[in-house]
Amino acid sequence: MTHADDRLRGLFASDAPNARDAVFSTAVMEGVMLRRFQEDVALLCGASVLAAGALWALWPVLQPVLVSLSQGLAPLAGAMTVAFCIQQIASGQPASVADLES
Numbered sequence: 001m002t003h004a005d006d007r008l009r010g011l012f013a014s015d016a017p018n019a020r021d022a023v024f025s026t027a028v029m030e031g032v033m034l035r036r037f038q039e040d041v042a043l044l045c046g047a048s049v050l051a052a053g054a055l056w057a058l059w060p061v062l063q064p065v066l067v068s069l070s071q072g073l074a075p076l077a078g079a080m081t082v083a084f085c086i087q088q089i090a091s092g093q094p095a096s097v098a099d100l101e102s
């Protein structure tokens with residue numbers, strides 16, 4: 001049985017994959033990730049420019065709506081902020097909310 005195994009091993013040795021080069025694989029993956037990063041940055045820049053253009057075009061319509069909403073919601077926002085602060089102080093956890101614990 002060993003003789004047959006040796007013959008098969010010799011037959012399949014020509015089809016065995018080459019040893020992997022870690023430095024080459026790392027360099028290739030670095031290039032792939034750099035390309036993906038550049039594509040993501042380009043996509044995000046394009047989306048940001050489009051969103052900024054849309055906001056600039058819609059600002060004359062949105063500005064009066066935002067002013068009227070902010071005047072009505074300002075007292076509520078202040079009350080909610082005060083209630084949140086009181087709740088955090090009463091629970092004894094203000095440092096953990098502000099990430100002041102080490």
